[in-house]
Amino acid sequence: LTFTGSYADNLKVKYPNEYDLVFRLKLPEEKRILVVKDEKIPGNVKLDLSQVLHVIINQKQHVNTYKQLKKMVTSESLLSIQLLQSWLESCFTKALDDINKEIIYNDIKTTLSYSKQGPAHTISVKEPYMYSVDFVPGIVLISSKAILPSISKDWDAIPKPLKCIYSDTSFRASYDNIENEMIKNKNNLKNALRIIKKFRDIHTNMHNLKSYYIKTLFLWRASREPEKFWYQPIGFVVIQLFTDLNNSLEKCKLPFYWDPNLNLYEQIGESGLTDMRRCVQSKKKLLENYTRLKVKTEVDHFKVYKTFREYINIVHNLYVDIKI
Incomplete structure (x- = not known):
């Protein structure tokens, strides 16, 4: 097992x-x-x-x-x-x-x-x-x-x-x-991934975005970035990956990491992709304008959550009613 x-x-x-x-x-x-x-x-x-x-x-x-x-x-x-x-x-x-x-x-x-x-x-x-x-x-x-x-x-x-x-x-x-080897020991990678997953969880129109789809975005980014990329402020990393998510939804395409000929989004209907694209685009500008988040790696989930709550307050209800 x-x-x-x-x-x-x-x-x-x-x-x-x-x-x-x-x-x-x-x-x-x-x-x-x-x-x-x-x-x-x-x-x-x-x-x-x-x-x-x-x-x-x-x-x-x-x-x-x-x-x-x-x-x-x-x-x-x-x-x-x-x-x-x-x-x-x-x-x-x-x-x-x-x-x-x-x-x-x-x-x-x-x-x-x-x-x-x-x-x-x-x-x-x-x-x-x-x-x-x-x-x-x-x-x-x-x-x-x-x-x-x-x-x-x-x-x-x-x-x-x-x-x-x-x-x-x-x-x-x-x-x-x-x-698992590709995403471990990369400083802020997992924190950024958790934050994007939390964004998905609290927006009902994002329910079609499976955890593996988010992980795939990070696999592609990890394969082309040097190690130092993940040591940049968590806010910067989140914005970069959020942009990757937005770009994939605009193209209606997320290639399977192990065979790019497979589009993982093909299993999502057009209406589902449209809902997710609108949700992400409506928040993207707020994220890009936010530069204060400079927390370094926090392994503990609740520390990440605390950072995320600060994130919420600053960007005017970008993320609301979070419950763990």
Whole structure:
């Protein structure tokens, strides 16, 4: 299991009540997985398990694994998202049924519920605390199987469907570990990212701007800026990234960092992009006129929040009714 998302990146700007976990599925004979670039969906790959199945059919220790994998591939031996997810759903359902959908710890009984949305299998808790955990499956692939030449670590193939194009055998290539390396230890980067996320959170017409979209803006900026850029005043960094956000919305285009041919904004309708563009443009000038914010790096979330509150007061209700 690997934490992902805002909590793992130390970018959560609210009390953490949602957690993202990738449970990494490591197949036997992983070196024999044929990774094929999906020519129709940028940033995606297909997984051909023909060679894996050919080898493990004769391995006694993998009798059950072979039977299960055989059920989850197409006639062309490509791993099927629907069949994989259906099997995982049955596993989650059985596991919860086996414990009667509840756990007892320190004499406190907690009821669990299960739901499925997109690639995630979600387990929710309502009492005594309310939180949820999204379990997203990822097929572990070795670095030599990456479709990019610069990958030096294991990576994952995520069964993440696109709204605009659907393919039952197309997996999103995910390099989360490398992304985390790119944004860590860069002074004001994470503070600026938190502030822009907070801006998103308090404007209802910005709800289509996913956290990963904001992170992508920072990945692009981090890839082209020297280290000293992130040591400039937080106000300056925020304005630069806010400008990047504005430019991307004006162009209606946010390229996926690992394959610029994929426009992440394609999944947002025209009206959603228009709403976000108007919201950002209406605040951009106020941000550009603000030069007093010169706070250096603060790791603690509440110090960042305190700085943000000062920001609010100075720019005349730019951010209002913030609650953590």
